[in-house]
Amino acid sequence: MDIVAIQAELNALEADCLRELEAATDAAQLDAVERKYLGKQGSIKAMLSRLGQLPKEQRAELGKLLNQSSARAEAAAAAARDRVKKGALAAALEDKGFDVTLPGRLPAGVLRPGSLHPLTRVRRELEDLFTSMGYAVLDGPEVELEHYNFDDLNTPPDHPARESQDTFWTTTPGICLRSHTSPVQVRGMRWWRKQGFELPMRAIAPGRVFRNETVDASHEHTFHQLEGIVVGEGISIAHLLHSMKTLLRGVFGRELTVRLRPGFFPFVEPGFELDAQCLHCGGKGCAFCKHSGWVELLPCGLVHPHVIAAGGFDPGKHTGFAFGLGLSRLVCLRHGIDDVRHLLSGDVRVLGSFV
Amino acid sequence: MKIPYSWLGEYVDLRETAPQRVAELLTLRTCEVDAVHHVGGGLEGVKIGHVVECGKHPNADKLSVTKVDVGIGETLQIVCGAPNVAAGQRVAVAVPGSKLPNGMEIGERAMRGVTSRGMICSERELGLGDEHDGILVLESEAEVGKPVASLRSFEDWVIEIDNKSVNHRPDLWGVYGFARELACVLGRELCTLPGADLSKAPAGESFPVVVSDDGRCRRYLAGVLAGVQVGAAPAWMRRRLRLCGARAISNIVDVTNYVMFEIGQPTHAFDRAKLRGGRIDVRTARDGETLVTLDGQTRKLLSSDLVIADGEGATGLAGVMGGAMSEVSEATSEIVLESASFDAATVRRTAARLGLRSEASARFEKSLDPEGADAALSRIVAFVEQGLFGSAARLAAPVTMAGKGRGIRRKVIFTWRGVEERLGLTAEEGRSERASWASILSRLGIVLEPAAAQSAEGEITATIPTYRSTKDLTEPIDLVEEIARLRGYENVVPRPLAAPVLPPPSQGARRALVRRVEDRLAALGFRGLESYSFLPDALIEKLGLSSRSFVTVKNSIVVDQSRVRRAVLPSLLGLVERNLALEPDLRLFEVGKGYLPERPRQDPWVGGQPGEPLEVHSVAGVLARSGPQSDHFDGAIFYEAKGFVGSLLDGLDLRAEFVPLDRLVRPDGTFAAKVPAYLHPKRSMIVGVSHKAPRILGYFGELHPEVAERLGLLGISVAGFELDLDAMEVACGEAGARRFTPIPKFPGITVDVALAAPESVRADELEALVRATDAKLCRSIALFDVYRSAELGAGLRSVAFHVELRSDERTLGDADESSFLKALAGRAEQAGFTLRGWSAK
DSSP, X not given: XXXXXXXXXXXXXXXXXXXXXXXXXXXXXXXXXXXXXXXXXXXXXXXXXXXXXXXXXXXXXHXXXXXXXXXXXXXXXXXXXXXXXXXXXXXXXXXXXXXXXXXXXXXXXXXXXXXXXXXXXXHHHHHHHHHHTTOEEOOOOSEEEHHHHTGGGTOOTTOHHHHSTTSOBXXXXXXXXXXXXXXXXXXXXXXXXXXXXXXXXXXXXEEEEEOOSOOBTTBOSEEEEEEEEEEEESOOHHHHHHHHHHHHHHHHSSOXXXXXXXXXXXXXXXXXXXXXXXXXXXXXXXXXXXXXXXXXXXXXXXXXXXXXXXTTSOTTTEEEXXXXXXXXXXXXXXXXXXXXXXXXXXXXXXXXXXX | OEEEHHHHHTTSOOTTSOHHHHHHHHHHXXXXXXXXXXXXXXXXXXXXXXXXXXEEETTEEEEEEEEEEOSSSSEEEEEEOOTTOOTTOEEEEEOTTOBOTTSOXXXXXXXXXXXXXXXXXXXXXXXXXXXOSSOOEEOTTOOTTSBGGGSTTTSEEEEEEOGGGGTTOGGGSSHHHHHHHHHHHHTOOOOOOOOOOGGXXXXXXXXXXXXXXXXXXXXXXXXXXXXXXXOOOOHHHHHHHHHTTOOOOOHHHHHHHHHHHHHSOOEEEEEGGGSGGGOEEEEEOOXXXXXXXXXXXXXXXXXXXXXXXXXXXXXXXXXXXEBSTTXXXXXXXXXXXXXXXXXXXXXXXXXXXHTOOOXXXXXXXXXXXXXXXXXXXXXXXXXXXXXXXXXXXXXXXXXXEESSOOXXXXXXXXXXXXXXXXXXXXXXXXXXXXXXXXXXHHHTTXXXXXXXXXXXXXXXXXXXXXXXXXXXXXXXXXXHHHHHHHHOGGGOOOOOOOOOOOOOOSOOHHHHHHHHHHHHHHHTTOEEOOOOSBOOHHHHHHTTOTTXXXXXXXXXXXXXXXXXXXXXXXXXXXXXXXXXXXXXXXXXXXXXXXXXXXXXXXXXXXXXSOOEEEEEEEEEEEEEEOSOGGGSOTTHHHHHHHHHHHHHHHHTTOOOEEEEGGGGBOTTSOXXXXXXXXXXXXXXXXXXXXXXXXXXXXXXXXXXHHHHHHTTOTTSEEEEEEEEHHHHHHHHHHHOSOOOOOOOSSOOEEEEEEEEEETTSXXXXXXXXXXXXXXXXXXXXXXXXXXXXXXXXXXXXXXXXXXXXXXXXXXXXXXXXXXXXXXXXXXXXXXXXXXXXXXXX
């Protein structure tokens, strides 16, 4: 064979290679073309074996031609690669009618998340608020001794509240379901003293309470309260008012206009109802505030000296204030729950609203 | 309690103080006001008329044609449908052109051919009440032509007080008490209550009264009224009673009610002729004694009741209700009027036991001032002198005054400094206010000693008036309240609490644990809930818990609210059926409390009382799936429950240990731990940990199939768990913080091994056998397959494990692997099992 024939063959191969590179539309096809012509076993590289068929003086020339041909083919391959890559990128960005409005979904194997009860959430929020102000969080029994539920709270045996229909009495004399979280006032004071903690004592006690009454959308036989108590030296109505305003700012996230007015509870003296200017109408009067402009939010008062004494402190020296917050009511208010009975229904439609 | 504004105005000047302002002042200073109702308003066009003539309508049987003088010179012809209309009456006439409160416009129109000019009104048409059976007949002395609204107590405002807010104020159970309160709030004069001078009674023999139970009846007055004519009370009085919510009955009853609403002191009239033996004994009831009360009911009495007895037996229940036998009737001409002071607790207990709570008992149970008895009787006698019991009625003899007690004037010792401290004032701030505080107390009728108390730094003795001494004002703090409320709570300047900067003392461990539990379970797809503490009887039955003891409520108004749960899981099981339809893959949890009555705990602080039941604080969860059964192998839910419990405890840094029940048999055959009867006996396990000491935390398992059937859950996969938070808290303390496992220096090798063994050999026994082969090199063993086949043989199964072998000293090689496998094969053979196969990864 002479060099002319080989050269013609090489040119034909190169032309084929360039044409095929041109025709390739993706990386896999390019790979195949490169392998076919330019790989170690590729047909252009294979032309090297033809060197032996030529006279010595022509071998260098053919080598040169081969290298040039390979270089051109490789450059074309690189260009083709670049073209394919750009094409692929352009294609990736092309509008293929991709519907972004189809719903999102979790991959298989991911658990559907559960949820926390709204009471749990609000309770936690309040616990965090109070602990940030140095209050301890206490707990007390739901099945309670009459003694703690009444006697120690300055509600002596002949007090009408004892016999009132709304306490659940158990078949064991002296034991009832607590009708308020206030028993924790005395239990808490005793514990505080026994532990020798520093004064003023500051504590809250969230928990469930029970009333033996007919239920409706705003009354439940079982509901949640949050009791609070502060005992120390020189605690006054001024402290109570300041603390209540701080508490409400923490709960509602803004300063509320409040007023104190007399309220009677045997375990506080003086006793108050703390009203806030209606959260809905701002005091103008609406259905929510029964057109009074005020909403009853917090029963509170100075701890009665008898209760201070029952707690083991010295009523001549120690004073304090106590308050009660309707947790269930707050949850309903916060989340717009129209029927308090939803809270303890255990209905997944209610629970599912609070994922 | 309903307080008419016009009535208050008779005792304190309210000309400058509108009803709404009165309500507002009471709200801010005294008690809760539920509402203010305007009654008899909008009646400008309604005049007092005199029915001059009254005749039949020519064309209608039920109608009358009247001629009514309304003071305009000519009479109006008015057609009236009321059966009670009659000539001579004073009536309320809506004249043509006027408008009634209900919007009705009055004109001139023909009724069945007769022209009617105006309308004679009923109570309802005037917006006064519901009465519509006839027209309203006014007092005969009413001045014709004047607006009806000019009549005494016709147009009025009723201030409705929330009774609960004055339970502690015996003095506020009548109009006069509120007038006194307002006089104090407004700083105005209080008019004296009119009353007859009882000492001016004619001489004669007073009615014989013995107070045998003088402990429970402190004072008993009996006045004999002769010449009584039973009839109707004056219209203005009847109007007032209606505003107070009472029906008019007769002059005797109405006057006693009127005085009760005014002073707060109930009284009772006996027909003297019906008091057998002509005497009264106030005594303890005899057990089994009976009395027919005014409502016609026969009451069985107990020795805890106090009765008014005549010569033969009980004839009234003291302070609660009179007896039918001595009731005043139309024929009565002589009455014995009782005005007394009865023991509050006795009245309350009797009234509560017999279900006889009345206006009278409600007042007595507040601990009324004994002096009220005198005031009430004297007020009634004043009405008698005005002729309200008939023109001939008179006090016939000196009033009997029996009983040992009079009102007391309590003394309370306090200091101004104490008041300042409670108000949050400095001594300096307080000093400038002391004069006004002394004036507040003096307006309340409290006498201070020394009198120049304003400047005194020492103790001051306050003498309380009788009407506030029974239980209301007894301690210095009570005086603080009086000063504070009348000074105005709006004048309190808030002051921040001063306290050392300290974190709250601990006891946060439980709260932190509960939060971790809740968050972990929520992350595992469980919905947190709060359910009722009561277990319905039907659920107890279905769960097979009837034989357990429960804390039981005895006075529940609803049957299903009487048994208090012992644990939380039963509540959750009761929620599965109705929720499963809404959520076919159900996972619920609750952190809550249960109570065990059989394990009472004596409280060291409360002597002589029964102990409180043991409280169990736990977390329970339930998982249920209603999907097609073919998706899941039998028992899948059990393993899911096990997986969730394991993951929950893992999240608390606890290493769960699951123990089959049969491994907890004691040598004597009893179980060291049990699961509740509602769980499947073969598909339940005890959950424990052993970080420092072995501790049982709780249990989990599949629902017992019988229970499932009773709950309507047959064929549905249900499992539940319950873990004790007390035990978990202890265990968490023992486990401490999770330790970091150092990253291995040398690589390990993983070998998969399969052991064939009889079905009766449990997987964890096989695992133990693998581990025991080389406890030092075995770093983890994980089961990955269980396989049965004919080739293996009946009664056998193959269990496969991934085993990780690793050394801390060197890189393991093929030799280590083969020596491990050889040793394992030997051990397996020794135990009667076969090492079926292995492969290295």
